[in-house]
Amino acid sequence: MEFNAPAGRNLFDASKVVGKSTPRIDGPLKTTGQAPYAYERHDVVANQAYGYIVGSAIAKGRISAMDAEAARAAPGVIAVILATETKPVGKGMSNYAPLFGGSDIAHYHQAIACVVAETFEQARSAAALIRTSYDRSAGRFDFPKLAPEAPLAKDEEGKPDRQTVGDFDSAFAAAEVKIDATYTTPDESHAMMEPHATIAAWDGDKLTLWTSNQMINWGKESMGKILGMDPKNIRLDSPYIGGGFGGKLFIRADAVVAALAAKQAKRPVKIALQRPLMANNTTHRHATIQRLRIGAGRDGRITALAHENWSGNINGKEGENGTLQTPVLYAGANRLIANYIATLDLPEGNAMRAPGEAVGHLALEVAMDELAEKLGMDPIELRIRNEPKSTVPGKPEKRFSDRNLVRCLREGSTRFGWDRRKAKPGSVRDGQWLVGMGVAAGYRAAPANKSAARVRLDGNGGVIVETDMTDIGTGSYTIIAQTAAETLGVPLEKVKVTLGDSDHPAAAGSGGQWGAASSTAGVYAACVTLRQKIGQTLGFDGDKAEFAGGKIKANGKSFDLAEAGKLSVDGGIEFGKFKDDYDVGTYAAHFAEVAVNAYTGEARIRRMLAVCDAGRILNPLSARSQVIGAMVMAAGAAMMEELVVDTRFGFFVNHDLAGYEVPVHADIPAQDVVFLDTLDPIISPLKAKGVGELGICGVGAAIANAMYNATGVRVREYPITLDKYFERMPMLT
Amino acid sequence: MADNVKTGPSRRTVIAAGAVSAAATSIPAYAKPAQLPGKPPMRVPVSLEVNGQAKKLELDTRTTLLDALREHLKLTGTKKGCDHGQCGACTVLVNGERINSCLSLAVQHQGDKVTTIEGLGTPDKLHAMQSAFIKHDGYQCGYCTPGQICSAVAVLDEIRAGIPSHVQLDVSEPPPLSNMEFRERMSGNICRCGAYSNIAAAMADVAGGGA
Missing domain, CATH: 3.30.365.10 (Aldehyde oxidase/xanthine dehydrogenase, molybdopterin binding domain)
Structure with a gap:
């Protein structure tokens, strides 16, 4: 059809x-x-052996020698595969470094060996006996230092990613009220609960992978390229997937190494990537630096809007483009969008939930809050005043399919009790706590x-x-x-x-x-x-x-x-x-109330509300779960999540769930979600759009704005942790 | 960092013929045979009562309770999220108390009574907490879910037993069956899908006698 x-x-x-x-x-x-999840499928094939992956201990350079003699002789060991004894595999979709093979090291914890043994304990023990020597090279690890020299990224047509509408420079120079602020977001980890895992089995030249993968057809085609075989001979099976968030969009080392190891061992092999390897071995959300310049008249109407974004990746491509929502979210006659990308030797950056928009809102929607304050205008009113007409600003041929952002903002304002917000920061005290409210708009495309x-x-x-x-x-x-x-x-x-x-x-x-x-x-x-x-x-x-x-x-x-x-x-x-004539998007108004302890600076979210406009909601129960879950992840991005880069050695230091902090139950006391009763006839016969990424777009900014409203301290470097604001907290009275 | 450094295991010549027979056939011709590091794995008998059934196992002493359940008893409802006690996905009840099963070795549990998610209920005969999770959509991908449910069951028992928590205003008083008590006590169970609010609703439902 x-x-x-x-x-x-x-x-x-x-x-x-x-x-x-x-x-x-x-x-x-x-x-x-x-x-049954991937690693648990004891029943699908007999005689499964255990694989254990070894990751590179350097970020850039070459393996000069590997000694697996002791590992191969260790009890229970069936096979050992070494990168140095394996031709580099091909690259599947969005693999920027080979997932296995060869002596070159492209990033830290790149898979360099796998031990296959009768038991997990034997494989793990033998893996620790492999001795590897490296010739380490210098690498490009310090993104903030490299960003100023980064070139413009290439857009989908291969042209430099810079768009202009009108004359931004003149309009910004002439604007009555201006904001010029720079925001940074850190590298983030998907940290899904189920590690990347695969059972691989060969039957002649046919390969079956019981795996954990979001995109089965991409995965099948990619495995064909990676192993140089006809995809027709490859079967993937992923009935249950323990979370992905973009981290399981593409084939990763677990699947490739399991396939190679199963071939060598002549046995089915099962591998779960060890949790401490996940952050550096697989993909992550790239760090960004974003500069926002907004010029407006005293009436709050935006006359000039510039969003410039810097990120970096191992291939100098496919960065985190925080500008994605900016051409669509607000009106304004003079605009500039530019997206720069540095080449780094850190692990591979790739899509994580709402790639681009998730971090873009953390900049744009705080800049809007800053503008509202400078104008002395309510931040909801500022947004409503800059609602575009029926077409995308600067693109009169592109209509909005069904857009109800203003309704979201108004509905949310009433439900959240926005009228109780005090515009002056630091003016609401509840016992030991300074309390603030924040709002942000959200946009996410609906492909x-x-x-x-x-x-x-x-x-x-x-x-x-x-x-x-x-x-x-x-x-x-x-x-x-x-x-x-x-x-x-x-x-x-x-x-x-x-x-x-x-x-x-x-x-x-x-x-x-x-x-x-x-x-x-x-x-x-x-x-x-x-x-x-x-x-x-x-x-x-x-x-x-x-x-x-x-x-x-x-x-x-x-x-x-x-x-x-x-x-x-x-x-x-x-x-x-016909869809090309439309911008099909989803919209939300996000609200947060945050309390910051006046004495200790401890910040606690008190409640959150999302009002979403995403067309027909197919299953309100699970759609709501998607949104509350995205709000939790956004709370993490705003307040705690950061892969810390060791710029000397080029790796993410906090590469497990103890060091990489994500929100837990106690961080999220109360959430509410409202879906507007809307239909979008442009999206599909069901008139229903997705919500899983809309839910993360804007929430973090609402939290950041609430923290500012509580304390009067603006932090533009995410995550907003105590060390960044404590000294600037208001004096106790 | 291991760059430009080559270190080796201490070379011992301990050979244990029985344990290496499987490995010996797969040692490539160029490898030097018979230089084995350390001792062969020690296997010991372990007796557990799992979900009301007596289980006798012969286990490597390095096998965790988690892997004894998942790999030996094929009770894969208990999940391995991190294997380091950081995520809570492996939570089971041992002698009625919740523990991270990845953090203890199976041999430490001789004679212990272990209840896993499979022991709480089945699709045909759900435990009240399992029903409440379904009703309130207290999960998404489902991977942390068995651990969350085991923890949730234990938390209600802990509150009823008067075990105090960090968020209790007065630790001399019995702790309340409140939203924040649930959230505080559940915080060792990470849900990256972010189902926390629905899990709290499910717990409140069960605590209130509903579901």
Whole structure:
């Protein structure tokens, strides 16, 4: 099915299943420990051996020698593979350094060896016996020092990433009120709870990977490139994924090394990347430096807006572009966007939840708060005053598909009790605590990508959906079941969903907030095709028949779905060019209340609210979870998360869950989420957009603004930790 | 840092014929045989009661309780998130108290009664806390979930037993079954998906006798 015009009225507008809060259909398995994750699949293949990866102890240089004699002779050891004895593997999608092989070291903790043994303890013990000598080279590790010399990044068309509208310089010079501030965000780690893990097994020239991967089809194609083999001979299976957040978008060392080790050991091999290797071996969110310049009239209308962004990566490409929301979020006639990127020898930077926008809002939305204060204007009113008209500023040909940001701000203001906020910082005291409120707007693009599925009838009234779509905690299982139940008119419990198997039709996968919108549209399209096939089988027009309650009404007759027998169709959705005329986005207003101890400076979030505009909400229960979870991650980015770079040796120092601090239960006392009742006919037939990344865009800025409102101390270097503001705290009175 | 430095294990010539037979066949021809580091793994019998069933195992002394459950008893509901006691995903109940099963060796648990997520309930017969997690969507990816549920069950018991916490205003009083008590006591169980608010709601539901 091609989606090539805005969705009209369709069956989802009278939905009975879609749009209703629905407990996850995978819930009973997940809560009882019965959902099998990659490393746990004892039953899929016999004789599994244990692999243990060794990471490089230098960040840049060459391995001069490796001695695995003792490891190979150690008890239980079946095989040892060494980088120095292995030709570098090919590069799959978004692999910037080879995942294994060769003597060159590109980054710290790059995989250089794997020991395969009968038991985990034996593999770990033998891995410690491998002795490696290195010739270390100097590396480019100090991003803030290198940033000023960094060139402009290349945009999608290969042109320097610099956009202008009007004449920023003149307008900024002439502006009545100006903000010129620079913000920094640190490197961050996905730190998903399930480590990257794979069981690899060869059957002749066929390779099966039971793995943990967000993008099954990308992974299959990439493995083909990496190992120089036909992807047809590769199967990936990821029915349950213990978190990804972008860190499992691409094939990583666990899968590659398990495949190589299984070949050498002539046994299936299972590997989980050790937690202390994850931060440096895999990808991370890149640090940024962002300069915001905003000029406005006394009336608060923005006349000049510049957002410049610097980041760095190992390949001098694919940085963290904090400017992404800035062309879209506010009006203003004169604009400048520029994105620079340095080349570094740190581990590989890549996508983490809302790449670009997540950190971009931490700069833009604090700059807006600073502007509001300078204008003496309420920060909500400032945002409303700069709401663009119906098209993207500077692009009159690009319409907003369905945009309700102002409603989000107004609704949030009422619900949060914004009228109780005191504009003057440091003026609300609650016992020992200084209390402040902050607000921020949020924008995240809402892409939708080609997505396919197979839908079968089991002949007994049951429906089976099979697709390589993944559920990384997002709730895909349930919204796909809801979509099939709605379209085929069966109760939810009659639908079985099988996900994550590359033998099934390729879905859009989980990334970029496109998964829910794309995969449900694909399942809808396949179900429509199945309805037609049912019609052909039973002698009616499937498009005109009414499917409800497990029955079909057509031509004045009633049929049981079971009468169609066993049927199977492959179908899917593709998205037409008409979408290029629109900016399809999701919007939010985020609010936070933070208390800072007047004596100790300890900062505690008290409550948070997100009001979201994302079209139809397919499953309000799990959509809310996506948003509260994103708010938690944003709280981490604002207040605690930072991969600390050792600029002498070029690695992330705090590379485990003790050193890399993420929010815990006690950090998040109260959250609320409101979804506006909106529909976006441009996104898909279901008119539903993703929310999982919207939820992280703006929350951190709302927290930062609340901390400023509480204390009067503005910190522009994230995370906002005590050391950065304590000395500037107001004197106690 | 190990750059430009070559260090080796102390070379000992301890050979234990029985334990190396599997390895010996896979030693490449160029490797020098028979120079084995350290002693072969020591295996000891371990008796546990897991989810009400007696289990007798023969385990490497280095095997953690977590790996005894996951790799030997194939009870993979208990998760390995960090293997270093930093995340709580491996939480199980041992003699009624919660512990990080990655932080203790199986041999330390001779005769202990271990309850894992599989022992709390099954999809057909859910524990009240499991039902409450489903109802309140107290999870997303599901990987930390068994640990969260085991911890949540233990936390309610700890509060009822009067065990004090950091957030209690008066430690001489019985601790309340409150939101902040739950959040404080659950803070050793990281959920990167950020389901904390829903987990607290699930706990409140169970504590109030609902779910």
